[in-house]
Amino acid sequence: MFRKILIANRGEIALRIIRTAKEMGIKTVAVYSTADKYSLHVFFADEAVCIGPPDPNKSYLNIPNLISAAEITNADAIHPGYGFLSESPYFSSMCEKHKIKFIGAKPIHMIKMGNKISAKKTMIKAGIPCIPGSDSFIDPTYNEIEKIAEKIGYPIMIKTVYGGGGKGIRSVFNKNCLKNSLEEARKESLAFFGKQDMYVEKYILNPRHIEIQIIGDKYGKFFHLSERDCSIQRRNQKLLEEAPSPFLNSSLRKEMGEYAIKAVKYIHYEGIGTIEFLVDKNKNFYFMEMNPRIQVEHPITEMITGIDLIREQIYIAYGNKLSERKNIFPKMYAMECRINAEEPCKNFRPVPGKITQVHFPGGNGVRIDTHIYSGYYVSHYYDSMIAKLITTANSRKETIEKMCRSLDEFIIEGIPTNLSFYKKLMKNKNFLKGVYNTNFLNERDFNNIFKK
Secondary structure (H helix, E strand, C coil): CCCEEEECCCHHHHHHHHHHHHHCCCEEEEEEEHHHCCCHHHHHCCEEEEEECCCHHHCCCCHHHHHHHHHHCCCCEEECCCCCCCCCHHHHHHHHHCCCEECCCCHHHHHHHHCHHHHHHHHHHHCCCECCECCCCCCCCCHHHHHHHHHHCCCEEEEECCCCCCCCEEEECCHHHHHHHHHHHHHHHHHHHCCCCEEEEECCCCCEEEEEEEEECCCCCEEEEEEEEEEEEECCEEEEEEECCCCCCHHHHHHHHHHHHHHHHHCCCCEEEEEEEEECCCCCEEEEEEECCCCCCHHHHHHHHCCCHHHHHHHHHHCCCCCCCCCCCCCCEEEEEEEECEEHHHCCEECCEECCEEECCCCCCEEEEECCCCCCEECCCCCCEEEEEEEEECCHHHHHHHHHHHHHHCEEECCCCCHHHHHHHCCCHHHHHCCCCCCCCCHHHHHHHHHC
């Protein structure tokens, strides 16, 4: 097994990886920017190396500094977590070049599935249902997009070929909005990902966003761990996830799981990943993308299956065979709320600052993944998510009741958070019935929820 793993990330996911590594008897190395000097992952790792100033491009995205940190600490593996360099084929290949094991997808899989056009072409060849749209980059002069839009019909989605997190995406409902939407999407894509390659696909009205958790090893074994429903979103960014989905029935769950396995078998995938689908109101489903990494919302799958996904990642990266398992159809329920440092009454704008007091909820079936503590300073340089609150029970109703109780117990003082939003969401009649989609939190309802 690996002797020492460097975690090329920060915050709660870095701490999450450190905990599993320690339980496996593996030494850990934390890296940190000067802004994260007092973060918990720095304190709990066996070693810590400063890799640069707060700007992510000069620290957490600085590949030479990360490789150097691994070499000077004699780490034989690097875990990238999620975000930052977790989907960088160049970083993965540089680790390989320096004889450091990258605990994640192989470069070829990142290249094939990280580019959304390439991923779509691959999935079509694999026989996976895909959303109609362009099969190549669209002409930046606007002429081609107009023709494609007329062919597939409005509404459409203009999307960046690279990246994620809801950036570089615009929905277009008619021709009058097309040109401005394209320009906005390209501008945002350039700002966040440094590229402006775009593509077009049919906009599936009011879909559910369902992702299937998959695992594969280099010996050709694959299985899935059921699904997660990620349809509670704002501006294409996930806020709450639950597993299993209240929308799927057993036959659809089985069918989607089989297609997910078919997809990863086709590309001979190795490691942890998700195959993501959009499902329309008639329960037709379409491949959307693949995430060849651990996901933010992975804890809810862990809670309903009892499987440590980080441990599985490490085992697979080391070359171990997956144990004999069947695809899992869980009987437990779990739900995750992403707790962000943001101001609900002011359009949910991120607010950095010092946390003066924290009280975490507890009890059976309550999990907190976080890196914050009383006195911790939330920096404006990084994502506003500061914690994940996960509850687990025997039924969806019990899981929600436990979430309500836990939200009441969760106290964060010194900065505003979105805890109050989740308290209101848990009382929404449609949410309680499981009747929602990706447009459930439209701008009007989302912004006015606190005015009631």
